[in-house]
Amino acid sequence: MRAAFDALGAETFFASAADAPDEGGETPPLRAVFISDLHLGTPGCQAEALLDFLKQHPSQVLYLVGDIVDGWQLRRRWFWPQAHNDVVQKILRRARKGCRVVYVPGNHDEFARQFAGHLFGGIEVLQEAVHVTADGRRLWVIHGDHFDGVIQCARWLAYLGDNLYEFTLRLNRHLNSLRARLGLPYWSLSAYLKGRVKKALNYVNDFEAAVAREARRRGHQGVVCGHIHRAEMREIEGVLYCNDGDWVESRTALVEHHDGRLEVLHWTPIGHARTPAARHDIHSPAEEATA
C-alpha cells in the first residue's frame, strides 16, 4: 500500500502550480462540498463526470469523505488513466487556490489513515471531522465503514463482496455502452441491484440507523458519510443523516449553501435530455437514481 501511495505521491500529490486557474478570487458559490467513494484507480470511477462536477461547483471547503483512491484494487492491478490523475490535480489546485480540503479516509484507502493529522499538498488528512454549518449545526464527518458489520466480522468476506461488486460494475459499463449505442439514457445496474437486494436485507436501513445513533450519542446534530454508495438526506431519530453517495454509479454529492441549507446533487451530463441536474430535498430520497 505504501508503494501505491508513494507512486502517487511523487507525481501527483506535490504537483507544481502549472495548471490554468479556473477559480476566481471572489467567494465561491457554495460553502461546502462533500464527495466520497470516487474509487480512483478502478475502471468504475466516473472521473470525467467528477471533473465536470468539480469545475462547476467551487466551494470554500471540500470534504473528501473516504474511498477516494481505491488501494484494494490498485494493489491487485495497477489502473491509473489520465482522467484519474486530472481529478487529483484538480483537488490539489483547489487547495492551492484557497479552498480548505479535508480528507477523511475510508476502508479502500485505509493506507491514508496512518497519515491522519498531516498535511499533503495543502490537504488535511483526518480520521474524522466535524463540520459546523452556517446555521450552527454540528455535522460529524466520517466515511462509515466502521459500521459495516460484514467488514468488521470477516475481512475475507468483504474482499469477496468487493470482487462481486467489481464484476457488477463491469457488467454495468458494458450494458450502458450498449444502451448509449441504442440511444437510451444511462441506467445503473449495480445501483438497481443494490437498491433491491440490500434493501431486502435491511442493510442500508441498519447502516443509516447505526450511523445516526452514534452521531447523536456523540452530541452532533447530524452526520455526513459515504461508503454504502447511496445518496440520502433525511432525519433519523432527530439526527440529520446525510450520505453524499458515490462516483462509480450514482454520481452524487452533498453541498452546503451559504445560508446553511444542505442539498444532495445528482450530476447529469450537459446536453443530456434529462438536464438540468435532478435535485432533491430532505424528504425525497434518491430513489430516482437507484430504484
Ligand SMILES: [Mn+2]
Ligand atoms: Mn467504503
